[in-house]
Amino acid sequence: MKRIFFLSVFIISINIFPQIKISGKVTDTHGTGLPAANVYIKDSYDGATSDTSGSFSFITTENGEKILLASYIGYKTFELKINLDAKIKKEFKINIQLEEVFTELNTVVISAGSFEASDEKKSIILRPLDIVTTGSQADVYSALNTLPGSQQIGEQEGMFVRGGDAVESKVFIDEMLVQKPFFSSIPDIPSRGRFSAFYFKGTVFSTGGYSAQYGQALSSALILKTEDLPDQTFSAISLMPLGIGASHTQRWENSSISAEVNYYDLKPYFAFTPQRQKYERAPISGDVNFMFRLKPSSTGIIKLYGYYNTSVTKMYLPNLDAPVEDRLDLYNKDFYLNANYKDVFGEWAVFIGTSFNNDKDDIKLNLNDINEGTRLFSGKSVISHPLFNRNTITFGAEATSITFDERFNIYKRKISHITSAGFVESDIFISKDFAARIGVRYEYSNILAKSNFAPRTSLAYKLGNYGQVNFAYGRFFQLPEKDYLYITNKLDYENADHYIINYQFIEDDINFRIEGYYKDYKDLVKGSLPFARGWDDFTVLQNIPITNLGKGYAKGIDVFWRDRLFINNTDYWVSYSYLDTKREYKNYPTIAIPPFAAKHTFSFVLKHYVESISTSFGLTYTHATGRTYYNPNNQNFLSDRTKSYNNLSLNAAYLTYLLGNYTVIFFSVDNLPGFANIYGYRYSSDGVRNMAIIPTQLRAFFIGCFINFTYK
Amino acid sequence: MKYFIYILVLICTLSLINKTYAQDEKYKTAMKNNILLIDSAKTIQDLQTLANNFERIGNAEKNKWLPFYYAGYIYILINLYENDNDTKDMYLDKADIFINTADSLEPKNSEILSLKAFVAEMRISIAPMTRWMKFGTIFDNYIDEAIIADTTNPRPEFLKGQMIYYTPTQFGGGFENAKPILEEALRKYNNFKPIDEIHPSWGRAQLEEILLNSEQTKTN
Numbered sequence: 001m002k003r004i005f006f007l008s009v010f011i012i013s014i015n016i017f018p019q020i021k022i023s024g025k026v027t028d029t030h031g032t033g034l035p036a037a038n039v040y041i042k043d044s045y046d047g048a049t050s051d052t053s054g055s056f057s058f059i060t061t062e063n064g065e066k067i068l069l070a071s072y073i074g075y076k077t078f079e080l081k082i083n084l085d086a087k088i089k090k091e092f093k094i095n096i097q098l099e100e101v102f103t104e105l106n107t108v109v110i111s112a113g114s115f116e117a118s119d120e121k122k123s124i125i126l127r128p129l130d131i132v133t134t135g136s137q138a139d140v141y142s143a144l145n146t147l148p149g150s151q152q153i154g155e156q157e158g159m160f161v162r163g164g165d166a167v168e169s170k171v172f173i174d175e176m177l178v179q180k181p182f183f184s185s186i187p188d189i190p191s192r193g194r195f196s197a198f199y200f201k202g203t204v205f206s207t208g209g210y211s212a213q214y215g216q217a218l219s220s221a222l223i224l225k226t227e228d229l230p231d232q233t234f235s236a237i238s239l240m241p242l243g244i245g246a247s248h249t250q251r252w253e254n255s256s257i258s259a260e261v262n263y264y265d266l267k268p269y270f271a272f273t274p275q276r277q278k279y280e281r282a283p284i285s286g287d288v289n290f291m292f293r294l295k296p297s298s299t300g301i302i303k304l305y306g307y308y309n310t311s312v313t314k315m316y317l318p319n320l321d322a323p324v325e326d327r328l329d330l331y332n333k334d335f336y337l338n339a340n341y342k343d344v345f346g347e348w349a350v351f352i353g354t355s356f357n358n359d360k361d362d363i364k365l366n367l368n369d370i371n372e373g374t375r376l377f378s379g380k381s382v383i384s385h386p387l388f389n390r391n392t393i394t395f396g397a398e399a400t401s402i403t404f405d406e407r408f409n410i411y412k413r414k415i416s417h418i419t420s421a422g423f424v425e426s427d428i429f430i431s432k433d434f435a436a437r438i439g440v441r442y443e444y445s446n447i448l449a450k451s452n453f454a455p456r457t458s459l460a461y462k463l464g465n466y467g468q469v470n471f472a473y474g475r476f477f478q479l480p481e482k483d484y485l486y487i488t489n490k491l492d493y494e495n496a497d498h499y500i501i502n503y504q505f506i507e508d509d510i511n512f513r514i515e516g517y518y519k520d521y522k523d524l525v526k527g528s529l530p531f532a533r534g535w536d537d538f539t540v541l542q543n544i545p546i547t548n549l550g551k552g553y554a555k556g557i558d559v560f561w562r563d564r565l566f567i568n569n570t571d572y573w574v575s576y577s578y579l580d581t582k583r584e585y586k587n588y589p590t591i592a593i594p595p596f597a598a599k600h601t602f603s604f605v606l607k608h609y610v611e612s613i614s615t616s617f618g619l620t621y622t623h624a625t626g627r628t629y630y631n632p633n634n635q636n637f638l639s640d641r642t643k644s645y646n647n648l649s650l651n652a653a654y655l656t657y658l659l660g661n662y663t664v665i666f667f668s669v670d671n672l673p674g675f676a677n678i679y680g681y682r683y684s685s686d687g688v689r690n691m692a693i694i695p696t697q698l699r700a701f702f703i704g705c706f707i708n709f710t711y712k
Numbered sequence: 713m714k715y716f717i718y719i720l721v722l723i724c725t726l727s728l729i730n731k732t733y734a735q736d737e738k739y740k741t742a743m744k745n746n747i748l749l750i751d752s753a754k755t756i757q758d759l760q761t762l763a764n765n766f767e768r769i770g771n772a773e774k775n776k777w778l779p780f781y782y783a784g785y786i787y788i789l790i791n792l793y794e795n796d797n798d799t800k801d802m803y804l805d806k807a808d809i810f811i812n813t814a815d816s817l818e819p820k821n822s823e824i825l826s827l828k829a830f831v832a833e834m835r836i837s838i839a840p841m842t843r844w845m846k847f848g849t850i851f852d853n854y855i856d857e858a859i860i861a862d863t864t865n866p867r868p869e870f871l872k873g874q875m876i877y878y879t880p881t882q883f884g885g886g887f888e889n890a891k892p893i894l895e896e897a898l899r900k901y902n903n904f905k906p907i908d909e910i911h912p913s914w915g916r917a918q919l920e921e922i923l924l925n926s927e928q929t930k931t932n
Binding site for chain 1: 738742757764765768796797803841846849850880883
């Protein structure tokens with residue numbers, strides 16, 4: 001037995017092999033030493049961590065053909081075959097160079113011309129929370145109005161970006177064009193956006209030079225991405241003097257359903273804050289929202305969003321040509337449906353989406369019966385495929401059919417057209433500091449029987465860790481407005497070339513950006529419309545034939561600065577826009593500065609959270625220099641200017657935990673100091689009488705209580 | 713001759729047993745040595761060295777969950793020493809990789825589920841305002857699963873109590889709300905016996921520190 005024990009000890013002891021020393025240095029591609037890299041023999045305990053200079057050294061008892069590995073966070077793992085045989089070599093000196101992986105953190109981001117809000121991406125100027133907590137209403141657009149490039153237009157809804165008209169800015173929800181993102185228009189009153197800001201997890205506000213994946217917008221694209229699966233099951237109610245709302249979201253393992261109903265009646269609110277307009281019936285509106293989410297696989301998601309709204313307003317409009325006011329009754333019904341599916345198959349990311357929108361305005365204007373219907377049906381598919389490194393190629397196609405349907409008493413008219421498009425775009429990373437996005441978009445419209453070809457390019461070059469220089473060029477096309485298409489289809493696309501150069505600095509808490517641009521508008525449609533309604537612009541001007549001979553330009557500088565002072569729970573941003581623009585379109589007799597362009601616009605947003613009372617306070621100040629307005633008594637077209645615009649709004653949100661439920665009590669007041677703002681003037685046909693276009697109320701108040709119930 | 717073959721077979725078997733025994737001893741010793749160093753590691757470089765050691769052990773052993781568990785745990789600790797938010801997230805991404813490997817080797821383990829909850833808590837602390845909704849739910853779910861998986865494990869309750877303790881009072885947090893849970897965790901720590909010296913046993917010191925500090929501020 002003793003002998004057996006001795007033998008076994010002997011056998012074990014011969015397992016011990018001679019030792020070999022491995023040492024060297026781990027560096028990056030610039031030769032800088034990398035500390036804390038893990039250098040080791042594969043499938044063994046033998047290895048070491050590099051020190052602060054990148055040097056490492058260890059002893060191994062492994063032998064034979066082995067693999068030496070070196071790994072470090074953010075770098076590609078290094079592998080080297082080595083032959084460990086103490087008889088041949090007792091010491092190895094190996095210098096290892098690690099190559100950095102292209103990650104979101106260290107790689108340049110193509111961003112000329114756009115502001116993005118997202119929780120998922122890093123180094124982003126805005127977060128979705130900023131969108132809902134900025135401005136006096138929880139509206140996507142009031143936050144966007146504080147960004148440079150946006151004009152402060154208070155008499156009309158829509159986004160007026162860098163000298164562009166509202167119709168030149170389009171809204172996309174989950175890649176699909178939205179035909180009616182705002183409530184029906186009423187003269188001189190801005191209507192709100194239809195869709196709640198809370199539905200979106202990502203917002204890209206492009207003030208120009210946007211991707212080839214989107215088209216039919218000469219100036220700007222607002223790209224909204226809806227939430228994926230909600231985090232949990234919850235219910236919410238909102239209580240406001242304006243109305244009430246309730247929602248419930250049920251979350252299962254791989255799917256969810258949400259339903260929301262809202263009812264608004266502005267009558268009690270208008271009784272409390274007198275309006276400048278006279279209402280027969282203050283606006284009433286009701287909407288139903290439905291959302292369904294399903295994850296059929298770990299990478300895929302199916303989304304369905306349905307919306308139905310109906311609203312009524314009955315009011316009086318001042319008429320400078322008649323002794324009595326006009327009576328306007330507006331009934332609107334809007335149905336919107338968006339369904340899409342996104343998944344990844346191997347290396348192919350696929351998106352298929354469809355959207356449908358049916359909007360109907362029934363208007364009674366004095367004794368006239370007017371109907372306006374809009375129907376949109378759209379389909380889009382996008383496929384993207386990664387190439388080496390972070391390079392990708394994306395291509396896709398879309399088709400949008402739009403039908404307009406109008407009736408004026410016994411007169412009816414209708415047009416229907418289809419625009420088809422195809423696009424291809426590639427993100428090319430020449431290095432992790434230099435990237436290019438090159439794309440092209442092709443469109444064909446059956447009503448014009450013409451096609452267009454739009455190149456889009458964006459370059460980004462990273463300077464140091466936080467700085468970046470961007471350049472973008474793109475050509476953008478848009479169909480003439482429907483009012484012209486009703487009369488003639490012998491028209492061409494309107495188009496604009498954008499040239500953008502910017503510098504930005506994004507460090508954790510400090511964001512700075514300065515952007516210069518030049519826009520060249522060509523082939524704008526000009527001409528007089530025979531059936532212009534009383535409130536349409538400049539009806540008394542001479543008759544101009546309808547052609548594509550309009551033109552224009554816009555140039556300017558946008559500056560943005562944001563600093564989040566987390567220590568003091570304070571966050572502020574400052575925007576400044578300089579805009580120089582002129583255009584000749586619609587029934588302009590000559591080239592002129594349009595009424596929606598202020599030369600200087602300045603915004604200041606401040607947010608401060610007071611922990612002791614768990615209330616966040618927000619302040620927004622906006623200043624814009626005067627805008628032009630049409631004065632028939634002035635020989636020079638659009639040469640009169642309003643006085644400058646000022647607004648200071650305050651908001652406070654008190655966050656509390658009521659009976660186990662998160663509750664927010666929100667209060668805001670718009671135009672607190674009571675600045676007497678004037679947006680422009682309207683004149684009677686003979687030019688004798690005029691009327692200032694002013695806000696609907698001097699100060700607007702808003703109060704609301706939002707309760708979130710979670711089930712646990 | 714027959715006798716000789718017997719002996720030979722016996723020797724071979726014994727040597728095999730010895731070898732696996734030696735391998736197991738080597739594993740335990742390596743684990744023990746590294747675990748002992750965790751508490752004294754005070755810099756990112758020190759912790760990174762330990763994480764690398766555990767990563768090597770895990771990769772060599774392949775089917776043992778503890779090395780990956782500790783590698784993940786140490787990346788959570790590294791995140792606490794880092795100031796830059798994006799880098800913090802990068803360390804937590806790394807922690808996630810190791811914890812998921814451990815989870816695939818040992819599913820439904822209370823310790824691993826607790827660590828998953830710990831990562832969620834760290835994610836919230838980076839940007840509480842924007843992240844509490846998403847990661848709060850994830851945290852709660854892992855804590856619940858961890859308690860069900862092993863009712864004697866004190867760490868899920870400790871993490872839960874710690875989370876409530878650091879949540880502002882107006883959102884249902886603060887010491888008074890955390891106290892019963894922290895005390896429950898302490899009771900479990902008193903009764904908890906780790907399987908052996910390489911199984912998780914951390915948290916007690918941090919828990920006692922919270923309890924002591926809060927009682928002191930109250931008496932002041």
